[in-house]
Amino acid sequence: MHLFDAYTIFKWQMPNFYRKPGLAYQKLAQHRHRDIFDRVWTGDYDDRYISAWDGRVSKLVVQAVDEIYDNNVTSTHRRTFIRNISPLFMRLANWPFNHIDYTKTGNPTSEDYPLLCLKWFIASCLITMVISSPTGVAEGTSRNGGMYDLVPYVYHGYPKVARNVREMDRTSGYAVSQTNPIAERVLRPRYLCFLREHGEPAMIMNVEEWITQYKRERDLSYIFVAYTAEQFQSTEDLMVLHQIADAAARNAGATAYWVGCSCMPDPSELTQDVYRICDIIRGAQSLIIAVSRPPNDMQGINTTDLMLQQWGQRIWTFPEVLLAPAGKEIKVYTRGSDFMQPIIVAKNQFAAKVWKNDAHIARQLIDHYEGNLILSQLELVTLALECLHKRQTTQYLPGDHSYALMGLLRVRPQIDPTDSAFQAFARLSLANGSDQLLERLICVNPKNPNQPWHCMEDAFESKLWDILPLDVGIAGIAEDDSIILDGCRAANVRWKSFAPVAYTRRDSWKRMIARTMLRLGGVVFLIAIVLLLFPLTMIVGVVLLVYSIILMALSPWLLRLIYLGKLWEQQCWFFGKYMEIDAIERQIFGGRMGRMKWTPAASPLSRHHRNEHGECIGDDPTSDPMVADMVQRGKTAGPGEQRIFTLVDTGNMTATLFQAERPPVCFLMAGAEGGMRRIIGCSYDWSTATFYRETVLRIETKFEDSMKRISRVKIGFKRKQHPFDVIDQVGEAYGQQVE
Incomplete structure (x- = not known):
């Protein structure tokens, strides 16, 4: 019905219908982006992502439920309404059961049967018209060998400081032989x-x-x-x-x-x-x-x-x-x-006498230098940085806190007055190794969205040394307080719509019989009509007609018998949006089949409980009043404020509720912790080719091989908010491909 809304706009590319954002970024300058195929895009600043289909930097379109689609005044990206992408015959087969609340009774009640029978009759007639024999369309089409969509990204720029001297800009202030002067x-x-x-x-x-x-x-x-x-x-x-x-x-x-x-x-x-x-x-x-x-x-x-x-x-x-x-x-x-x-x-x-505010932490450092309690270098740097940032100073250089920390370590880079506080710390970390501190730090999910980079408090309550980098390494430090990380596994997130999910099921004799009956149903009906025209074959025609009518009446049940059941393997997709898990399953598979589950510990918003058998069961996060309140506030959140999103992972058939300022357009796998992998949800600033950390989630280890590696990726800790205004005053962003 949104097709008839006055604010719904048509375009040729998918999704064909969308709504303009209520806000737009101010047009302060023209920006340039060079993609993986060396195509150059120039234009005004706006929200974009890298398309997994053609590698272009495309406008970000986010599918939204009706309530959010109708209230579009607080977003800077386009929105579209949700489309059900499941096969029509599967929607018809599951339609008779949609009004039944299985969470209360587990089975239809006497009050449900009248409506169930009426809808069953209608569905039976329509299924016969829609399909004569079911095909593989319900399973979708496999892509990428069943793996997640890749992220076609490459970084073309120079680092400010590189690990390898050959990668330094020869026009920089340092000699080529001094990548990080000591x-x-x-x-x-x-x-x-x-x-x-x-x-x-x-x-x-x-x-x-x-x-x-x-x-x-x-x-x-x-x-x-x-x-x-x-x-x-x-x-x-x-x-x-x-x-x-x-x-x-x-x-x-x-x-x-x-x-x-x-x-x-x-x-x-x-x-x-x-x-x-x-x-x-x-x-x-x-x-x-x-x-x-x-x-x-x-x-x-x-x-x-x-x-x-x-x-x-x-x-x-x-x-x-x-x-x-x-x-x-x-x-x-x-x-x-x-x-x-x-x-x-x-x-x-x-520490107890003088440093009362952080005595317990400072005492550990004193014991280390006294030789009573030796800390690892990672622990030393983490604890010392925490203490130093709690102290006062009259700033001489932006990196003073890191330069004070520098005195505690063995290797000290030369002072660079042009360094920001983060760059000074990053160069210090590179010079000393520091047990891959930066690689671990980027995997931290900030407990407070506005906490500075040097605060290492994790929303999962893990310490920095609990996070283990996964064959990733820092290749360099960029100019704008970002790092160049190499070796990440990456997966794109599809925000504009759902897509058919390919899957594999084990066949059974029940499914084979049901499939044969449905495939023969249309043929039997036609034969029955023909036989009824001749007196000698009328009796056979009546029998076959009755048989075909019975098949017609049983078609919803037969279809559910064929396509219900457990899945062994699924096409891996990351879909992004927010809606109830039952509604997600209906949009993708055509009905509630109990396949989708909430993750028990993938996000700080995840919830779980122990059942009577001692098993861990994921709960709907909105069952917690605090999370439910976050969801309500997120519906009216504006730029720079926290919103609530759902990551649908078809590889694991799970949904994860999480909080972020912007929709993450991809996830980068860079660390391991607690028997799971940490994936960094990133938005993309195409004007600087930088991914920015929006959230960090946890995913099962077995999906590591379902993501392909990408080469060096420039990633920042906190994205600055670009100035914005009402779109009617600023106008839409425009751009063009110039090369």
Whole structure:
């Protein structure tokens, strides 16, 4: 009936009828896309996907139930109404039973029989007119050897950082021989404050010159003085800081001390010196902390404990404690107190005393550097990154958090001021291996849709080390906070309509008899009519006529007998939409046959229960009021808001409810966890040839071989929302193929 709606538009390509979106993206620029066959498309920004049929970048059309199709004002993509693609004779065969609610009684009741008989009679007559003998059309046609539709994608661009030097852009800032330049470690500080006689200020001197002049390399020992500029700012504050450092060095029996305000005097080396402080800490005899009440204190920071806690909130102070010499206590000097009696804090108690907000996590890191509890590199990076992002900093470069983390790791890339925070972290991860951290991170399903990339909280409650990459690897880091991932298995999602599903069933003598009877029914009827015309054969004609009428009456039952039952193998399809599982089955197979099931644990919205036999049974997710409320809110969601979708997987005959901002146009299999495979649902930004993670689902391992691998794919963590407006003001997006 939607064909007669005033807003339904006709076009030649499938689907032939659709409705325009209510919103459109603003036309800020013309964009270009080059597909796998080197065809170039240019045009305005809009929602598109890569067609599995011809590899073109095509407009995204999503089939929707009536309620959503009629309310199209909040979408930026086209919508079409749902079509039943099952054979007409199968719909007729199942039509008499459609009004029966099997979930309540399991069988027809006395109230159902009158209508059932009437519909049965009508269906019997129509089936005879529609079909004379059933054919294989009900099973559909196999494609791709039964595998999921492939994703015809190729990335033509350059990475910002590549693993292999030959893939780097020769016009970039780095030499071709430096795909990810590594910074050299320093064996000792370049400058130190050397002690002189009591009462005289320390002498700031180049260490190499000091060794050459005094020939005392063996006697060189120094302490590291940790402080924060929040507490020591003015010239007077820094003089007091030097007094504390001088006293602390003499108490420790050291020759010199290192303090940041005086030991980095060369402006040309300042940037590199800041990020090499970790090497200076590692070479120090001990660590001392100087604290003071901050100038213009409005928070009542007037005790040593509070001053120390403020010091511990800064990002650069965190690695200073972790890298302090193992087994040695940390001495805390407070401005205005007796410098001969500093407060002593055991390093293994520092987290509980100072880092109260994340003490349990920070203590694990301290134990690691103390040698009491050795973490894997993956655990180290994950826990340290979590702690660093909870701390405050005055940003010098966008990648400061990653540069602070860099000091904790063995290999350190050179600082690149053009790096974003993510790019700095990605280059650090590439340089250190980090147990394929990025490959694992992209497989995380964010617990909060707006959580930043560095937050590793998973909606499935799994840890990063629980996810195992599946023969995939990072080939490079792209310019726009995305990665180039190689080796993924991929499957396209069909949103515009359902398609006939090919399947294999085991034959039986009942099906063979039913098939023979139906195939002979039309022929017998014609023979009966002919025989009735002659007196000598009238009796035989009457018998055959009665036989054909009986077959006509039994045709719905015979058809169901032939096509009902369990399926052994099915054509693998990913269909996308949202509707009830019984309605999905009717649209694909022509009736409710109990083949489709809800997945028990494929999505954070999946639900299940234990039956009386101890078996795990998937439930309708909307049986949970919280999920049902999400479904209702999703019906009116606009761009940038979470919507509810259903992924129909005919390979496993399951349906999975999930949440995402945009319809995922493909799924990339990249990881394994908990005995299942993780597939990343991605939308496609054709203007940059980038797939963006919209959701992550879980699928059974046996379907890994049902997806074909694709070459390098550019994938991002979070897609930015393009500016949009009402379509009547912006107008539809237009484009054309130019090559």
